[in-house]
Amino acid sequence: MKWKSFLIGAAIGALGGYAATQIVSQKTKVSPEKVLEQVKKQFKQNGSISGSWIHMVAEPFEKQHIQYQVYKGGISKNQDGVNEQFEFVADALTGTLLEVNKITEDTQAS
Incomplete structure (x- = not known):
């Protein structure tokens, strides 16, 4: 009876550990609103902001x-x-700025 209890406990422990690992390893995204808030905070350090926008769907980027x-x-x-x-x-995933580009008059005309 002791072996049976040990094996059941070990199996439950293994399943619980696996489930916990899966939950922790899932990468959760920062909300786009939170990212925009962080970016605006960084830009406000050098003057006032007159407008902002963010695309609400994450997309692949290299x-x-x-x-x-x-x-x-x-x-x-x-x-x-x-x-x-x-x-x-x-x-x-982190909200970290990867790239910032100033839009020039030449860029806007294209």
Whole structure:
């Protein structure tokens, strides 16, 4: 009877450990709203923001041969009376900015 109880306990422990590992290893995305909030906070350090947007669906992105799931968005700000626009790419898992590009007049005309 002792072996039977031991084996049942070991099996339950193994299943519980496996389930816990699966739950912990699941990568959860940061909400796009939270990412936009973080990006705006970083941009506000250098002036006021006049507008912002973020694409609500994460999409694949590759940078330096590394694959990411990312949110893309944009920020408009007024710097010394001049309206500047930026596009950004942020990691959907961490919210970390991977890329920021200033949109120039030439880029907007394309």
